[in-house]
Amino acid sequence: MDSDLIKFSIDGRVVKGRRGQTILEVATENGIYIPTLCYHPKISKTGACRICIVRVNDRMLRTACTEPIMDDMTVVTEDEGIIANRKFVLELLLMEGDHNCLYCESNGDCELQTLVQKYQVGPVTDTSIRHDREIDFTSSNAIKRNEMRCILCQRCIKTCNEIQMCRVWGTCERGSETHLIADDNKRIGESSCVKCGQCVQMCPTGALSFQTVLGTGQNWELTKETSICIYCGVGCQIDFYKNKEGVLVKAIGNDDGPNRGHICVKGRFGWDFVQSPKRLTKPLIKKNGNFVEASWDEALNLVAEKLSDVKKKSGADAIGTLCSAKCTNEENYLMQKFTRAVIGTNNTDHCARL
Amino acid sequence: MTNSIREIPTSSGFLVIGSNTTENHPVIGSMIKKEVLNNKKKLIVVDPRNIELSKYADYYFAINPGTNIAILNGFMHVIVKEGLYDNEYVEKRCEGFADLAKSLEKYTPDYVAKICGLNNPDDIVAAAHLMATLKPMALYYSMGITQFVSGVNGVKSTANLQMLLGNVGVAGGGVNPLRGQNNVQGACDMGGLPNVYPAYQPVTTEESKSKFEMAWGTSNLSLKPGLTLMEMFNHALAGDFKALWIMGENPVISDPNQQHVIDALKALEFVVVQDIFLTETAELAHVVLPACAFLEKSGTVSNTERRVQMMNKVVSPPGQAKDDWWIITEVAKRMGVNWNYKKPKDIFAEIRKVTPSYAGMTYERIRKELLQWPCPTEDHPGTQFLHRDRFSRGLGVLTPIEYTSPAEETDAEYPLIMTTGRLLDHFHTGTMSRNSKVLNENVPEGYVELNPNDAQNYNIKDGETISISSRRGSLRVKTKVTEKTKPNVVFFPWHFFEAAANKLTNDALDPLCKIPEYKVCSCRIEKVYP
Structure with missing residues (x-):
């Protein structure tokens, strides 16, 4: 028998895991739900929020995200005591922060909101532990920060330290005074942040949000479609979100691509040109030095006629085409086929060398 | 890769x-x-x-x-x-x-x-x-x-x-x-090059000629390698190259020696530009065709690791903008061929037939699996890395290579080296990134990077506008004084039409692959007195 294989039970069900795995990891692999807030599979474990507590061997409450599995242990993911504890944790978070979903970009897409509703935590009245923390909506053109909504889960810090590798976010002070800082206590817009926005993608609440989303539609109204970033050759898969009016709202890295969920500032923010009012919308033909709008038929006929003309007069090798590294395989294939089979020349190239 | x-x-x-x-x-x-x-x-x-x-x-x-x-x-x-x-x-x-x-x-x-x-x-x-x-x-x-x-x-x-x-x-x-662009790998794989058909099959062999004539139902394929982009412009000025159809490229900003490119485009009898914006190149065209942007189209692209992935339509195109494949098909039909593509998938089915490295790929597989070429058959898992056990040609050739100096070396008139490159927040000719709010705000204008030593020698302050010249042109641009560039080397990002680095770059080409020497030319900087 494989000595690295560990057999134990979760909610009475026998499950197997590998030595070194945590209760949460094995539960997730087996489709068993345990609520989490600070935990995220892409970053190292924090064990800060205590929402994932489970009962081990009928006695101790342990955080499932950090507790290693052991032979024959019994794990209970939810009982009255656990529920009471989770409610208490959520109440403390609500007492400490100012979580008003009415004004929040993450309304409908918030892990804290989901859990508060799941455990039916009522409004808190005692806010004596609440104190003012920084709200910075202006220093960066890309990222907004409202620390009144921060639950100090440290996902943003770990994302910057372990995925984007810019090490911008950190905490300072201690205890209830603990708060988020950028670099050596700068505001995010004045820091070394390169605006990849990965911390916003990972934030479980509305503490961090994109400058570009508020007012563009409710989260539950947005629809998404996956495509590939148009910039460099890494080929990041991105989920593009649009609202009911068809306006692009935000870009979130997709886990299935070579990027594994991560994108850079260009992938995150560099797609709004698609819906720029400066886009070309009609064929244009130059007449007496000025462009005049034309119908597709008129423009296509002219192109075909002129190319045929030049071919007849000067030969196929007097014509050339440029394919495009920004177009699809299908489009490039067709352009070179057109050049070779229809025009009859190999004069086709693109900006591979540029 | x-x-x-x-x-x-x-x-x-x-x-x-x-x-x-x-x-x-x-x-x-x-x-x-x-x-x-x-x-x-x-x-x-x-x-x-x-x-x-x-x-x-x-x-x-x-x-x-x-x-x-x-x-x-x-x-x-x-x-x-x-x-x-x-x-x-x-x-x-x-x-x-x-x-x-x-x-x-x-x-x-x-x-x-x-x-x-x-x-x-x-x-x-x-x-x-x-x-x-x-x-x-x-x-x-x-x-x-x-x-x-x-x-x-x-x-x-x-x-x-x-x-x-x-x-x-x-x-x-x-x-x-x-690879520097979303589908530069794919454009090469598909034969968007003057010397090869899809999958790098040479245009000069009778074998490829008859293969593609059979596949395309034609008999007029040329055995003569075509002109590269830079050569097209040279021939345009020489007078034996007359018409150019440009799909989604902006050579006025992206090609070296800008004035030469502009003169060549102006010398052409007929220029068609198919793009999403009225680019600097489109301005010089006789016909401009509005095309779909990347989020308005579907099809496949190949990334730097040879992985073929699906692009999906996210939003509708504005006005009458059309898919590039539709535009090409419509012109082809009007020139007397019977092309019947209804959607990108029809084209991909044909690509598989003539492109051995893509033969095993289907849209269904690409949506489900991580597929990297070569993928010759439908039961082939694709290729994570090349040259396992043996090189494509058998033995790997170790080639003696001698160092040779760049085409242009510094002298008394042009004493500094200029090199060009991209910035994090911008891309290529700026057609996309400079029309993007956040990216444009991050870096709204062009500049050259100057080492503090050189700045001191020329009595130039950070942010000051200077004049920079090469043998091909001269322009004014702001400076950024930084240790990032070494003494005697000026770094010039090339995204900005109003401060176009390619006004100055050298169009000397590699003799084999015809890549221009963007990364080094000689230049001179001068303080500008108001």
């Missing part, structure tokens, strides 16, 4: 040469940074600019622009002389070792340091020793290797080094060019 992005965690170390990875391929840059900073992997960086990765490098070589081959030969000189190469690998899998070894003799660390403008020849020895211990080491490069008149030789040198070290054909190793 010979290897795959997901192998980055399996490399023991990295040689990054001529690639500002964290700005130009940021997601891969972050992956490499993570291995170096969090997992203690080794990093050697060779770049004229003090790029971000150089801060984390075990060894960093700030070479003069255009001297890659010299330093690569320097590393190999040490590796061969001290017997640090992978003897078994070289014997079993390579040929030409004796000739290479002989050619490397003169590239002593001192000789190389002199060419490259380095004052630490001992570090060349130490870095070579380190490389030999990294099993495997991955080599990453980009346009900082290729955009020289010696570009092809630069690439061959990187392959020489990796073969000597036994790093080709193993997971976590490889020679890994980072």
Whole structure:
């Protein structure tokens, strides 16, 4: 028998895991739900929020995200005591922060909101532990920060330290005074942040949000479609979100691509040109030095006629085409086929060398 | 790339040469940074600019622009002389070792340091020793290797080094060019080049000719290699090239020696530009056709690791903008052929038939699986890394490569070296990134980077507008005084039409692949007095 294989039970069900795995990891692999807030599979474990507590061997409450599995242990993911504890944790978070979903970009897409509703935590009245923390909506053109909504889960810090590798976010002070800082206590817009926005993608609440989303539609109204970033050759898969009016709202890295969920500032923010009012919308033909709008038929006929003309007069090798590294395989294939089979020349190239 | 992005965690170390990875391929840059900073992997960086990765490098070589081959030969000189190469690998899998070894003799660390403008020849020895211990080491490069008149030789040198070290054909190793555009790999794979059909089948052989004539139902395919983009412009000015159809490119900003490009476009009898904006190039066209942008179309693209992925339509195109494939089909029909493509999938079905490396791919598979070419049959899993067990041609050729100087060297009139490149927040000619709110706000205008030494010599302050000239032109641009660039080297990002670096760049070409020497020309800077 494989000595690295560990057999134990979760909610009475026998499950197997590998030595070194945590209760949460094995539960997730087996489709068993345990609520989490600070935990995220892409970053190292924090064990800060205590929402994932489970009962081990009928006695101790342990955080499932950090507790290693052991032979024959019994794990209970939810009982009255656990529920009471989770409610208490959520109440403390609500007492400490100012979580008003009415004004929040993450309304409908918030892990804290989901859990508060799941455990039916009522409004808190005692806010004596609440104190003012920084709200910075202006220093960066890309990222907004409202620390009144921060639950100090440290996902943003770990994302910057372990995925984007810019090490911008950190905490300072201690205890209830603990708060988020950028670099050596700068505001995010004045820091070394390169605006990849990965911390916003990972934030479980509305503490961090994109400058570009508020007012563009409710989260539950947005629809998404996956495509590939148009910039460099890494080929990041991105989920593009649009609202009911068809306006692009935000870009979130997709886990299935070579990027594994991560994108850079260009992938995150560099797609709004698609819906720029400066886009070309009609064929244009130059007449007496000025462009005049034309119908597709008129423009296509002219192109075909002129190319045929030049071919007849000067030969196929007097014509050339440029394919495009920004177009699809299908489009490039067709352009070179057109050049070779229809025009009859190999004069086709693109900006591979540029 | 010979290897795959997901192998980055399996490399023991990295040689990054001529690639500002964290700005130009940021997601891969972050992956490499993570291995170096969090997992203690080794990093050697060779770049004229003090790029971000150089801060984390075990060894960093700030070479003069255009001297890659010299330093690569320097590393190999040490590796061969001290017997640090992978003897078994070289014997079993390579040929030409004796000739290479002989050619490397003169590239002593001192000789190389002199060419490259380095004052630490001992570090060349130490870095070579380190490389030999990294099993495997991955080599990453980009346009900082290729955009020289010696570009092809630069690439061959990187392959020489990796073969000597036994790093080709193993997971976590490889020679890994980072492709700079979303589908530059695919455009090449599809035969968007003057000398090859899809899958790099040469246009000059009767075999390819008859294969494609059969596939395309035609009998007039040319055996004569076509003109490259730069050659088209030369012939336009010579008068024997008359009409150009440009799909989604902006050569007025992206090609070297801008005035030459503009003159050539103006000399043409007929220019069609198919694009999403009225670009600087479109302004010079006779007909402009509005095309769909990337989020308005579907189809496949191939990334830098040969992975073919689906693009899906996210939003509707504005006005009457049309798919590029539709436009080409409509013109073709009007020129008398019977093309009947209804959707991209129909075209892909044809691509599979004539492109052996894509033959095993279908839309259904691409949506479900991670597929990298070559993928010759429908039950083939695709290829994670190339040259496993044997090279495509059998034995790997170690080619002696001599260092040659750039086409233009500094002199009294043009005493500084100018090099060009991209910035994190912008892309190419700015057609996309400068029409994007956040990116444009991040870097709203062009500038040149100047070393503080040079700034002091010329009495120029940070942010001051200067005049910069080369043999091809002159323009005014703001300065950014920074240690990032070395003394006597000016770095000029080329995204900005109002401060177009390519007004100044040299259109000298690599004799083999015709890549222009964007990365080095001589220039002069002058203070502007109001």
